[in-house]
Amino acid sequence: MKRKKISETIENINSKYIDEATEYTGAAKSTPKKIWHKWVAVAACFVLVLAIGFPFAKDLFISPDQKDIVDAIVMIEYDDSYLEVIEDSKSIKKFGLEKEITESVIGNHIAYLQKSVPEAERSNYIVSNEKTNMELLEYAPAPYKAVRILKDGDNYYYAWFCNYLVKNNESLPIQTAFEVYGIDEATDIVSITPVKTDNYWTANGKAITDTAAISDFYTEISKLIAFSFDEYHEIVFAEDLKKAEDEGGGDIGSEVYALEADDRKDIVIETKEGLRFAIQYYPFYGWIKITKTLSYYQMSPEISEWFENNIE
Numbered sequence: 001m002k003r004k005k006i007s008e009t010i011e012n013i014n015s016k017y018i019d020e021a022t023e024y025t026g027a028a029k030s031t032p033k034k035i036w037h038k039w040v041a042v043a044a045c046f047v048l049v050l051a052i053g054f055p056f057a058k059d060l061f062i063s064p065d066q067k068d069i070v071d072a073i074v075m076i077e078y079d080d081s082y083l084e085v086i087e088d089s090k091s092i093k094k095f096g097l098e099k100e101i102t103e104s105v106i107g108n109h110i111a112y113l114q115k116s117v118p119e120a121e122r123s124n125y126i127v128s129n130e131k132t133n134m135e136l137l138e139y140a141p142a143p144y145k146a147v148r149i150l151k152d153g154d155n156y157y158y159a160w161f162c163n164y165l166v167k168n169n170e171s172l173p174i175q176t177a178f179e180v181y182g183i184d185e186a187t188d189i190v191s192i193t194p195v196k197t198d199n200y201w202t203a204n205g206k207a208i209t210d211t212a213a214i215s216d217f218y219t220e221i222s223k224l225i226a227f228s229f230d231e232y233h234e235i236v237f238a239e240d241l242k243k244a245e246d247e248g249g250g251d252i253g254s255e256v257y258a259l260e261a262d263d264r265k266d267i268v269i270e271t272k273e274g275l276r277f278a279i280q281y282y283p284f285y286g287w288i289k290i291t292k293t294l295s296y297y298q299m300s301p302e303i304s305e306w307f308e309n310n311i312e
Helices: 006-012 015-022 064-071 089-095 173-182 211-219 228-235 236-244 250-261 299-308
Strands: 074-078 079-088 105-116 124-129 133-140 145-154 154-163 189-195 267-270 276-282 287-290 296-298
Touching: 015 154, 074 105, 074 145, 079 089, 089 154, 089 276, 105 145, 124 133, 173 287, 189 211, 228 236, 228 296
Parallel strands: 074 124
Antiparallel strands: 074 079, 079 154, 105 124, 105 133, 133 145, 145 154, 189 267, 267 276, 276 287, 287 296
């Protein structure tokens, strides 16, 4: 039996991981028409939430009853990255954004946009070289890449940073992810909270607010070397997959990937501006995954010890 690739085994993943991913949506002040789009290969906003890896065509793994949920994700492609338009009040609260988009939170103009399929009623957005009635604006309370504001006619939406456009054989430094949220030093972080591995970021332990502990975390995690998905996959899975193949196992891929998914733990970092984002780590495997950079970081003895000492 040939070894299965991830794209051939995702459909066998425990449904709870699919459910967690497909719950991800978001909302804004006004209640405009739903904006839909044809699925493109967007990693962090859906596929990476599955704790599996990199983007695949949706038809490889999305069942008919989940298709509408996935199609409802609206993306903005800007500055070599994807942003997701969020319309759900729970997501707005979770990310630490202002409840409503008012004049006080609308910042400076960034770029004019247009629909990627102009004639379509519902479509993704891309940058326009001409002035339009669609704009990408800064979020005034925290004018970072983490969050922008989409103006489409008279309607305003939050646009949350999903991920940089990174190939499977490329990686980005971990500091690149922190910079998305305006984190340049440890003092830009106010808390680190262990949360349940679900879409709601429900606290699963005491929030860490001690400045010394936060400083140690930032110092040690910043030292980690970045690995691409291909490198990570070869280091973590290749041996187990080959062993399972040699032993003639049945569900070779899904069994191995499910073990990784079950090892996953999440922490949520809150910035001084109140923005929140999650980091996934795998204590048994010894890896950290940052969806914003589509990259993996092998845990050092120091950062492993930090998690052991600070996360109950």
